[in-house]
Amino acid sequence: SKAVARWCQGDINLIVNCEKEGFAHSFHLMHGAGVCALGLKVDNAAATFERATQLLDTPFRQAVGPGELDIPSVRGVGGSLVYFLDDTSELGRVWDIEFDDTGESRANAAGxxxxxxxxxxxxxxxxxxxxxxxxxxxxxxxxxxxxxxxxxxxxxxxxxxxxxxxxxxxxxxxxxxxxxxxxxxxxxxxxxxxxxxxxxxxxxxxxxxxxxxxxxxxxxxxxxxxxxxxxxxxxxxxxxxxxxxxxxxxxxxxxxxxxxxxxxxxxxxxxxxxxxxxxxxxxxxxxxxxxxxxxxxxxxx
The missing domain is CATH 3.10.180.10 (2,3-Dihydroxybiphenyl 1,2-Dioxygenase, domain 1)
Incomplete structure (x- = not known):
């Protein structure tokens, strides 16, 4: 279990990462609280990643733990990350694979x-x-x-x-x-x-x-x-x-x-x-x- 929480509503997914090591922690030490990564859904994540590395040559890789997906990503604006997801591979199940549903009520949803x-x-x-x-x-x-x-x-x-x-x-x-x-x-x-x-x-x-x-x-x-x-x-x-x-x-x-x-x-x-x-x-x-x-x-x- 990691100190990472997914807050979701509608098609919105916000990930709050409070881990004491890894990219998000390093980003926080350098920049303070902020957005360290964006996730973009594309038609083909692998092909988009390949194209992105040709444009910028800034691929990003880090260790992938048990129960985690190797999500293709590159460094973007200000050294933050851009992750690529799609619905044609197991990346389309990232929320089910990497996060457990807490069962908390959706009654407080704000629309x-x-x-x-x-x-x-x-x-x-x-x-x-x-x-x-x-x-x-x-x-x-x-x-x-x-x-x-x-x-x-x-x-x-x-x-x-x-x-x-x-x-x-x-x-x-x-x-x-x-x-x-x-x-x-x-x-x-x-x-x-x-x-x-x-x-x-x-x-x-x-x-x-x-x-x-x-x-x-x-x-x-x-x-x-x-x-x-x-x-x-x-x-x-x-x-x-x-x-x-x-x-x-x-x-x-x-x-x-x-x-x-x-x-x-x-x-x-x-x-x-x-x-x-x-x-x-x-x-x-x-x-x-x-x-x-x-x-x-x-x-x-």
Whole structure:
């Protein structure tokens, strides 16, 4: 038995590794608490691994213990790992093989369904390398990059996504040393995952569960909702519901996007919870509001 736990809900699998040896422990010693690995489901894990090693020549291998699978992996952003899984080999049974079901009740599920997107922060000069790696290895398309206003400067945000939305990555970089993206790099001692967005079909129902569980959310300033009222012409009761729950809102035609953020862990990593209503974007109009709110929260702590 290892000090490794799987937390799952819907199609989401989060692994918390508290082992005192191995890669995850070494990563923690160097970077602190953070995301040391990503697992990607592909059509053929072995073929994808072979292609990845041709692109980067950074395969990763470690000892495989009893009851464990030899999961193909390479070193990715910031020295973290990228594991490749598929449904055509025994890798498709990884959760059954490597983890025991505790039998704990699912009654406290919060309605989370899947990973919506993963945001990685990196040095500006690294962005092209990782953009080429992901788009050469996987069936991902580029979305037009955007510059997001941070209280400390501009952050360039590049989205790459699968045609069906099954995998979405957001690469962030800044040439200013004072942005949140750059501070993340200095505090983590390198590039890495800054936040993970989880999807729900009913954000307000999910937030009700969060409140019961004591999850602390990012406080959004009142003036955001005053501006939202002027721009979106939302019904008063709906606007008040957004305000009371610290929900950010965006709209594109009839498509809508609702999003909230947790407070940051160790002032660097956080979760985003989103509800998409036929919306394809990432709430870019709200990014500067979120960054300012996080900067204010960090200053108060």
């Amino acid at each position: 989370l369904t899947r990973v919506d997107h993963i945001s990685q922060s990196m040095h500006y000069e690294e962005m092209l390398t990782w953009l080429l790696f992901y788009t050469s290895l996987l069936d991902l398309r580029k979305v037009a990059p955007q510059d997001v206003v941070d209280p400390g400067g501009l952050v360039t945000s590049q989205v790459i996504e699968a045609p069906d939305g099954g995998l979405r990555l957001v690469l962030n970089a800044s040439q200013s040393t004072r942005t949140q993206s750059s501070r993340f790099l200095s505090e983590l001692f390198g590039s890495g995952v800054q936040h993970i967005a989880l999807a729900t079909d009913d954000l307000f129902a999910t937030l009700a569960r969060f409140k019961q569980a004591g999850v602390r959310l990012l406080d959004i300033p009142e003036n955001y909702y005053d501006d939202l009222e002027a721009k979106m012409d939302l019904p008063a009761e709906r606007l008040e519901a957004l305000r009371a729950a610290n929900v950010l809102y965006d709209r594109d035609g009839d498509a809508e996007y609702l999003q909230v953020y947790t407070e940051t862990f160790e002032q660097r990593f956080f979760f985003e919870i989103v509800e998409r209503r036929a919306y394809r974007g990432y709430g870019a109009a709200n990014a500067s509001v979120r960054l300012a709110a996080q900067a204010r929260g960090e200053a108060l702590r």
